[in-house]
Amino acid sequence: MAEPYTVYWDVALRVLRYLKATPGLGILYSDQGHCRVGAFTEGDSRISGFSDADWAGCPISRRSTIGYCLFVGGNLVSWKSKKQHTVSRSSAESEYRAMADVTSEMTWIRRLLIELGVGAVEGDEELTPLGHHLAKLPVDVLIGKMMLYGGIFGCLSPILSISAFLSYKSPFIYPKDERHAVERAKLALLTDKSGGANDVDNADQQSDHLIMMIAYKKWDKILRENGSNAAERFCKSYFLSSSVMYMIRDMRVQFGTLLADIGLIELPKNYQIGGKWKEKLDSWFSDTSQTFNVYSNHSSVVKALLCAGLYPNVAATEQGISEKALNSLRQSMGPTIDELNVWFDGRRVVHIHPSSVNSNLKTFQHPFLVFLEKVETTKVFLRDTTVTSPYAILLFGGAMNIQHQTGLVTIDGWLKMAAPAQTAVLFKELRLTLHSILKELIRKPQTANIAENNVIQSIVHFY
Template sequence: MQKYKEMLRTRAALPIAASKSEILQLLRENNVLVVCGETGSGKTTQVPQFILDDMIESGSGGYCNIICTQPRRIAAISVAERVAEERCEGSPGSRGSLIGYQVRLDSARNEKTKLLFCTTGILLRSISGDKNLTGITHVIVDEVHERSLLGDFLLIVLKNLLERQSAHNGRVLKVILMSATVDSALFSRYFGNCPVITAQGRTHPVTTYFLEDIHETLEYRLASDSPASIRWETSSKDKRGVDNHRGKKNLVLSAWGDESQLSEDPVNPYYEPSNYQAYSEQTRLNLRKLNEDIIDYDLLEDLVCHVDEICGDGAILIFLPGVYEIHQLVDKLTASYRFSGPSSDWILPLHSSLAPNDQKKAFSQPPANIRKVIVATNIAETSITIDDVVYVIDSGKHKENRYNPQKKLTSMVEDWISQANSKQRRGRAGRVKPGTCFCLYTHHRFEKLMRPFQAPEMLRMPLVELCLQIKLLSLGYIKSFLFKALEPPKEEAMTSAISLLYEVGALEGNEELTPLGYHLAKLPVDVLIGKMMLYGAIFGCLSPILSISAVLSYKSPFVYPKDEKQTVERAKLALLTDKTDLNEGDRQSDHLLMMVVYKKWEKVLNEKGVKAAQQFCNSYFLSSPVMFMIRDMRVQFGTLLADIGLISSPKNYRVMPRKKENLDSWLSDLSQPFNRHSHHPSVVKAILCAGLYPNVAATELGMAGAALSNLKQSTGLLSKGSLAWYDGRREVYIHHTSINSSLRSFQYPFLVFLEKVETGKVFLRDTTIVSPYSILLFGGSIDIQHKSGVLIIDGWLKLMAPAQTAVIFKELRLMLHSVLKSLIRNPEDTSASNEVVSSIIHLLLQEQTPVN
């Protein structure tokens, strides 16, 4: 009881507590309410409890059912645990608790749960089963200001639902949108000018210094040969543009036009002399010749040393755009005199691809008289909080994915952050006591040039999965639905997504969902990966495909310690060659490497236990938590395929304890019908092709002459022989992390991939060399040139085969199409033993057999 009273006192001291009665009153009078609160206001943990307690006190607790969405699984779990602790209840989902959580692969709830914290995707999936959210009294959408793809999609769905309910004068759902104090008017307008209530935060004051102040305080001198100096940038005589390998192209040349004029007196195009009259001549000179798009590492080093020398206790958090930039600064600082010796151990990188143990060090306390310096990406902006940070240094940059629907290409672009991001980063300095933020951009840039908010994901991400969900939820035509969004995506982005759904066979006719599309919409993965899993089940090679799908959907299990890239690549090769039945051609596959890694790890885990599995991970630079996550995802995907009916559950499946390790052993069991061809790499690679097509690239040997010459004419490419790859539109490059990046010859002139990314060049991540038969069976339209024996696939890929073979393949394709249709409509048909499937497997195995 004493503990409960203390908790009540703690809760009452939160800023949001002062608004409790107003929030409840506004909710009685309105169906939608926007609650704004800065970091530390307590809105996330308190608002759901205000509603729960009010309903219990008014005698309505019996039918109270609140769902609170969080954009990240880690937040859903930690908030649920915190709320249960505040109420002095058992852990979420336990018998004595009204609180629960549900995230992908993890759930803690029961029939008594009255307040459920879940990820946005979980709520959308429950809407697909019950479009009216029957029995739900309140939906709270937290962190709406993040403008995630699913978050904005959920808002359209909720708005539609509220309009339907009020038209029928029935029970009306209450919707609460919770946001940081940014752009609340936008959300209010979207829901018919609903009321907005704002609570103050509980952060300490943060003193902010902009770039001009930093130059002035440090008496900094920008060297003329510094990479951040425009004079240095334009010193080369033959330049016809300012080459900035990070960030955007500088605008100087286009502004002045004549390079000789520029060389005489280059000026920063954003320099406004009247802004800096109170500053020294040196600072004005620095800013006048500064290239603001380049990160000045000399300045960063001077600033970190200055803070360490002059300022009081507290960690320094430095925001940089990416891993490359983090390593640049970490190397520079650890080589400096000030951070030599034991201090260098506390210059810590922090980014999502870091091993979990290395991430944890950022949260620990350094020894006395040693300053902790964390150099991080924007992962430290919202996802995680480091409590002892007092000083923030903000480069003002981040990297974000942008999707170009014309090129069908995702680019990782470095850009300036928004004002909202800047304020969020600044707030990280005031968590425990008054702090200081040093911004490496001018006050003028912050006020006049930065966007107020980051571009919503819906405007810069592929829309394919979203379009599938619209059809699954019977929400009407895709474009007319998405035009109802808070900020609708461009029409060409919608057209691109719809055409891909037709291409993979998920849509037909007048935007009707096919049986394949219906199953793909039920699988929580990229449509190409979903198609690959369905084919894996039908063609009897499910276990390897599940491992590959889990890695592609989550992340690579390989961790790259600093300066160990070559060692990791050697470890990959060792995994592929040591005690595997793979021939040299089969080793030309990142996807088969994923299969081998999982198979070997699972064997060690099952035979020797968790400690040995951890040791295996350490030996081969693998992340143990990622491997366990891959296992859990295999089980989730396998269970979904069993629920669909594409694979048969074990006889004792309903009664056996549904432990993840038991289910995974069943999925790995080679005696199961769905695994009868799992030991044939050629079948696995063909199914990769079936799923990932049209994501294919070819060398000149695999391209039709007309397509190649058109490409060379339009792009001015020179012939590069068998080592250059093309995707039909341009030259592409195998990413340096791929097992195929250093190879000089390939088994076949074709490869498949999941993702291409543009960072200067267009790179293909995770590649597999695939055979001509795979392309013939699972590729696009076939054009047979009878006389020459040339087959053209999709107008640009070239294969050599007798016309008779091509006709057989065409027939097989038609038969396969009708078999797949009937199997997907009626999964109880025995799949792997089907005659057509067996014939295709036979052909694929025959292709691999050497001719004597």
């Protein structure tokens, strides 16, 4: 860095070009077994860290150098090496400072997992079964949750598509002064059956994520049956980026093989033999006769799994917020907002982004929606939203408080829904059952016909 040359600049540009051209690639992690300081036992999944330090290693300042590395589920997730800010008066003090740094990092990682709401860490700092699987997936934790539940609930193909779009970007192109034409094209995808079967009814049109999934499904069908030229014409007619669709296909294959690596599904043998193996594998992931796709045409189940993955990224109207939380929000709002549907994210007023199919709706199927990201400009906007069922929040949401006398259930202290006490207790038991299923997958990877489990089938019938 002190004497940079042109060759160094060329190397940096080469790295950046590689990163830009391969956004769907990542580092693959696996369970290495070294998950706890002290006793190393197979299947142990404690968050762990290691630290070391020299003493007065710098001959000029006499400051010591520390280093640490941190593991989650046996996978290296954080590391650092740096010179200490002050001079240590003994080797013990130097080691103590190193341990303080790694402890601080471990505390931050643990709090981060909790705040993300992934249910990955229990009170004793042990990873839950969900956290155990997420630690092996080199993807965003929210996307990882969605993928896991997609395989468990027999909706893998649509969830792979949605996960790829959320990890990369929307396939829709917005030419200048043609925003309304793009919005009409989005709605047309839901009703036009020329590109493939339409499995979405009117009640399930309130989802940007389902539209992206349907766009990929129809594009893939046209590509396989009519060739690349027909697929290009399809993209132009619906304002879709052809390059994005090809990238989504590659990312679907990558995400599917990640689930195979952790034992959730089993890839076909010899799938890499011959040419076009990515196309073949993507078609296999789309095969509705496979066990992991038995409910892939049930859009209500797909929306429930979107809630499972994206929670706690939830917004609600006044009808879906507890009285106590609503009063607190009203006090912080200031002047009353004169809008028909006001959405809250638990802390403030938020708005559905104009590019969303839900932005101009007057009525919603449910008072809850899920989203991946917020964008703040003149207002706080929610991109790519999906209206979600109260049942999905009951099953995949946060802490549940059942009010037996009033017949109300509060989730995470602010989301409210009416449900008989018996129903709420049933969903509590279903949560424990899902916990057990994930735990069984740790013990017995590639459990046969998991989507045909009686409990899973019962949960599907709720939606």
